[in-house]
Every structure is written in C-alpha cells, then in structure tokens.
Amino acid sequence: MAEKLAPREKGFSEWYVDVVLKAKLADYSDVKGCMVIRPNGYALWENMQRVLDRMFKETGHRNAYFPLLIPESFLRKEAEHVEGFAPQLAVVTHAGGKKLEEPYVIRPTSETIINSMFSRWIQSYRDLPMLLNQWANVIRWEMRTRLFLRTTEFLWQEGHTCHETDGEAEAETLRMLEVYRTFAEDYMAMPVLAGRKSESEKFAGAVRTYSIEAMMQDKKALQAGTSHNLGQNFARAFNTAFQGRDGQQHHVWQTSWGVSTRLIGGLILTHSDDAGLVVPPKLAATHVAIVVIGKGEERGPVLERAQAVAADLRRTGLSVLVDDDDTKSPGFKYYEHELTGVCLRMELGPKDLAKDQAVLVRRDDRAKVTVPLDAVVTQAQAMLDAMQASLFARAKQFRTDHTFEVNSMEEMKARADDGFLLAHWCESPACEAQVKEQTSGVTTRNRPFDLPQKPGTCVVCGQPSPGRMVFSKAY
RNA sequence: CGGGGAGUGGCUCAGCCUGGUAGAGCACUUGGUUCGGGACCAAGGGGUCGCAGGUUCGAAUCCUGUCUCCCCGACCA
Numbered sequence: 001m002a003e004k005l006a007p008r009e010k011g012f013s014e015w016y017v018d019v020v021l022k023a024k025l026a027d028y029s030d031v032k033g034c035m036v037i038r039p040n041g042y043a044l045w046e047n048m049q050r051v052l053d054r055m056f057k058e059t060g061h062r063n064a065y066f067p068l069l070i071p072e073s074f075l076r077k078e079a080e081h082v083e084g085f086a087p088q089l090a091v092v093t094h095a096g097g098k099k100l101e102e103p104y105v106i107r108p109t110s111e112t113i114i115n116s117m118f119s120r121w122i123q124s125y126r127d128l129p130m131l132l133n134q135w136a137n138v139i140r141w142e143m144r145t146r147l148f149l150r151t152t153e154f155l156w157q158e159g160h161t162c163h164e165t166d167g168e169a170e171a172e173t174l175r176m177l178e179v180y181r182t183f184a185e186d187y188m189a190m191p192v193l194a195g196r197k198s199e200s201e202k203f204a205g206a207v208r209t210y211s212i213e214a215m216m217q218d219k220k221a222l223q224a225g226t227s228h229n230l231g232q233n234f235a236r237a238f239n240t241a242f243q244g245r246d247g248q249q250h251h252v253w254q255t256s257w258g259v260s261t262r263l264i265g266g267l268i269l270t271h272s273d274d275a276g277l278v279v280p281p282k283l284a285a286t287h288v289a290i291v292v293i294g295k296g297e298e299r300g301p302v303l304e305r306a307q308a309v310a311a312d313l314r315r316t317g318l319s320v321l322v323d324d325d326d327t328k329s330p331g332f333k334y335y336e337h338e339l340t341g342v343c344l345r346m347e348l349g350p351k352d353l354a355k356d357q358a359v360l361v362r363r364d365d366r367a368k369v370t371v372p373l374d375a376v377v378t379q380a381q382a383m384l385d386a387m388q389a390s391l392f393a394r395a396k397q398f399r400t401d402h403t404f405e406v407n408s409m410e411e412m413k414a415r416a417d418d419g420f421l422l423a424h425w426c427e428s429p430a431c432e433a434q435v436k437e438q439t440s441g442v443t444t445r446n447r448p449f450d451l452p453q454k455p456g457t458c459v460v461c462g463q464p465s466p467g468r469m470v471f472s473k474a475y
Numbered sequence: 476c477g478g479g480g481a482g483u484g485g486c487u488c489a490g491c492c493u494g495g496u497a498g499a500g501c502a503c504u505u506g507g508u509u510c511g512g513g514a515c516c517a518a519g520g521g522g523u524c525g526c527a528g529g530u531u532c533g534a535a536u537c538c539u540g541u542c543u544c545c546c547c548g549a550c551c552a
Contacts, residue, residue: 011545441549
C-alpha cells in the first residue's frame with residue numbers, strides 16, 4: 001500500500017504530487033483542472049476552517065452565503081475587476097433547456113454580487129461597519145493546475161466588509177492580514193512575510209493589496225493569503241452608499257480578504273519530508289497513533305491498556321487512533337502513519353507492558369523516547385508542543401538561510417533560484433517586468449512591514465528606491 | 476497555448492520496434508502460521524491495454540484525432 005515516495009532531491013514537484021496522492025489527501029478527478037479532496041485532506045481543511053472561523057467571529061464578523069452564479073453584467077460594472085478576471089471566467093449560457101437572456105458567470109470571487117446586496121442593506125452610517133464572511137467554492141479557469149496550489153475550482157473564505165471611512169477600511173484590511181499572519185505562524189507553523197503588494201500584483205479592483213508570503217522548501221514563494229483595501233471602487237459601481245453623520249450621501253469604504261485550500265499545499269510544501277506528510281499538531285487530523293504489538297494471547301492485555309491510554313489522551317482533546325490491525329506488521333504501520341502525517345506514534349507491546357512503559361516517536365525528527373505509562377499524557381502533550389515549536393523554528397531558519405540582499409541585476413540573475421531576494425526597486429512596473437523577464441520568473445512578492453525601509457537605488461534603472469522589496473520565484 | 480515525457484489489473488512496470496488468444500512484482504480475497512521498522516506459505520479474484528476513428532483476415536502493437544497526468548516556459552490565489 002505505502003510505496004516509497006519520490007524523494008525531494010530527485011524532483012520536488014513529483015515528490016509533492018506523491019505526498020498528496022499517497023497520503024490520500026486528494027486525487028485527480030475526471031474534470032479537467034479539478035481535484036477531489038479526500039477525507040485525509042478535508043480533515044485538514046476542517047481544522048483550518050474551525051480555527052479561522054473562530055478568529056473571524058472574534059473580530060466581529062458573521063458568516064453569510066451568496067449565490068454561486070453571478071449575472072455577467074455585475075462583473076462588468078467595475079472596469080478593472082472584469083478586465084482582471086475575464087480570461088478566467090466560466091460562463092453559464094444555458095439553463096432549463098433554454099439559452100439564457102443574460103449569461104451567468106460562476107463566481108471567481110464575490111465582490112460584485114455581495115455589493116448588489118450591500119447596496120440594498122446599507123442606508124445609514126448606523127448600518128456600518130458591515131462585517132461579513134463567506135465560506136464557499138469558486139472557479140477560476142487556469143492554464144496549468146497543481147493539486148491544492150492551483151486548481152480550477154477551490155474552496156476558500158472571502159471576507160467582505162463596509163466602513164464609514166477610508167481609515168477604518170485600511171485598519172480592517174491590516175487587521176485581517178494580521179489574523180492571517182497569526183494563523184499561518186501560530187497554527188500552520190509557517191513563517192510569513194506580511195506586506196504590501198506591488199501595483200501590478202494587486203487584486204483587480206482594489207486600491208491596495210496586502211499579502212502574507214511564505215517560503216516553501218524549494219525556496220519558491222507561496223502567496224498564502226491576501227487582504228484588499230477596495231476603497232470605494234465597488235461601492236461606486238454598485239452605488240453602495242449611506243447617509244453619513246453629516247446628513248450627506250457617501251459611498252462606503254470596503255475591504256475583502258481571503259485564504260483558500262491552497263494553504264493545504266503550503267502546509268505540505270513547508271513541513272513534509274521524504275517519508276511523507278508532516279502536519280503541525282495544532283492542525284493535525286490525528287495526533288497520536290497507538291500501534292498495538294503482540295501475538296496470540298499476549299495481545300489482549302496490550303490492547304486493553306492501549307485503549308485506556310487512548311481514552312486518557314482523548315480527554316485532553318487529542319485525536320487518537322488505536323491501530324489494532326493484526327494483519328499488518330508493526331513496521332508496516334510505522335511507515336504508514338509517517339506517510340499520512342500522524343504527529344506522534346506510540347508503540348505498545350508485551351515488553352513495554354511488563355515494564356509499565358511505552359515508546360513515543362515524534363513524526364518530524366523521529367526522536368524516540370521511552371516513558372512510564374502514567375506519564376504518557378503529559379509527555380505526549382510536551383512532545384506535541386515541542387514539535388509545533390520546532391517546525392516553526394526550522395521553517396524560519398530555512399527562510400533566513402535563503403534570504404539575500406541583492407544590489408544589482410547581475411546578482412539578481414545569479415540568485416534567481418536561491419530564495420527571497422531583497423532588492424531596491426523604484427516601483428515602476430517596467431522595472432518589475434524587466435526583472436521578471438531577465439531572471440525567467442522572479443517577481444515582486446511584497447514590501448514587508450518588518451523590513452526596515454531605507455532609500456537606495458533601483459537595481460534595474462538606478463532611480464531612487466524607497467526601500468527593499470522582496471523578490472522571488474513564486475507558485 | 477508552446478517544447479519534452481508518459482498513459483497496459485488498485486500501484487510500479489514489461490510486452491509495442493518486427494501485428495497472431497495479455498504478463499510480472501506489489502496490493503486485494505480466503506485459510507493457516509506470524510507480529511518491537513515495510514512477515515511467510517498455499518489457494519484464488521481482478522485488465523473493452525486512456526478514449527474515438529482508421530488500416531488489416533486479425534491491433535496493446537501500425538496510422539490519425541482526442542483526453543489526462545508529469546517536467547520546462549507564458550497567465551494566476
């Protein structure tokens with residue numbers, strides 16, 4: 001069942017596909033560009049959803065649901081928006097056995113249809129802020145797809161908010177980006193750079209776009225979440241307006257922000273290894289797998305004890321699997337649980353039972369410890385905490401080791417595949433395009449808030465630069 | 476969409492060049508023995524050879540088209 005994985009060294013892409021397929025996270029479907037998320041993968045998404053949903057509620061947002069189908073004319077109301085999405089739209093032209101009067105597009109994102117409702121719901125400044133979130137699927141037609149990272153249909157959440165002032169909208173945009181940063185770092189154990197996107201990389205229809213960018217194990221960047229200050233662009237297009245404190249009509253100031261099932265790809269690309277999936281404990285579907293060892297009548301007492309330990313562990317909120325399958329050898333199960341990303345393995349056999357102990361093995365470093373049975377619960381907790389911290393620390397160290405300041409185009413070209421490149425850039429799209437062309441694919445990722453900005457000169461044209469920007473090849 | 480590679484039981488692949496009744500290993504089922512890093516013996520089930528046309532007495536094999544996946548580019552979360 002669990003065949004050997006393609007090693008990362010030999011081909012990173014093949015390794016990634018192997019992990020997804022063999023850990024049974026997802027499978028290819030018969031629909032071009034679309035995948036099936038299998039229970040192992042969906043469990044990760046459910047865990048992400050649970051945490052994020054709580055964070056959204058804690059920041060005052062409420063969930064709602066809008067239609068999958070959007071009248072084509074809605075998309076056209078915001079010029080930049082339709083231009084940005086036109087090539088990626090799937091359009092429904094027939095329904096009910098007839099050609100439709102007006103085609104529907106399948107939502108690539110919901111700003112337009114949500115604004116059509118906002119404009120009906122909002123009359124006064126007293127109706128603001130309006131803070132909504134939607135968990136949904138969207139479709140964006142893609143030329144080239146990759147499991148989780150880019151598929152034609154994907155699952156995500158999209159937050160949509162309306163505010164009285166530009167300042168409030170900007171604050172909301174940054175607040176939600178910070179929520180994403182917290183989620184990425186504290187739960188996914190994936191260090192990210194939060195910052196502002198360039199003009200050419202921003203969302204079609206936004207005034208400003210911010211992102212969190214993570215570095216994957218192949219040193220490429222993954223945009224893991226985006227938060228947009230939409231200004232009044234959609235409000236004007238849909239006449240989403242309110243009577244202000246001054247008695248005058250004003251268009252609302254809006255934001256939108258989203259993360260998607262792409263995060264699962266990010267999780268895999270950040271932590272997994274040649275033995276398979278590695279998941280940080282805070283998001284893992286299974287925290288502990290107890291492998292029952294023993295034959296014949298010695299098996300009974302071992303199983304009984306395993307069940308008791310499992311019950312103790314579950315009482316502390318952990319997800320525990322008691323692996324009592326006697327048709328597979330223990331060794332086989334070890335590989336299997338490593339492949340599917342179980343955080344901790346507990347081996348329990350007759351010899352252990354005689355000594356009132358068990359063996360615990362961490363998934364990430366495979367460190368093996370023998371602990372007294374009555375200490376398993378506290379030890380397991382400690383090991384999971386340590387693993388969570390160590391995954392983050394290791395990923396952060398990796399990023400540090402592959403981040404470089406570059407001061408010329410020559411250096412930029414030489415280091416194109418080496419990771420994050422911090423370079424001065426004059427903010428002109430032309431220079432950005434130059435870099436992309438000459439390095440075969442290095443693009444601006446964002447201008448991180450945490451990167452001190454000191455003036456310099458653009459690596460392309462030599463004109464003044466306000467500070468260093470992160471450049472990298474990206475997913 | 477352009478360049479390169481690949482589609483044959485669930486998986487990895489052989490067979491194709493040189494057409495002639497579809498194979499192996501692993502997995503699966505049953506019975507038995509096993510169990511501390513991928514157990515063993517025996518018996519068994521399972522494939523319109525990606526799909527659609529064509530050539531031929533006969534096609535996994537030759538020809539054409541098409542779909543899908545992988546790798547490298549162009550577009551994107």
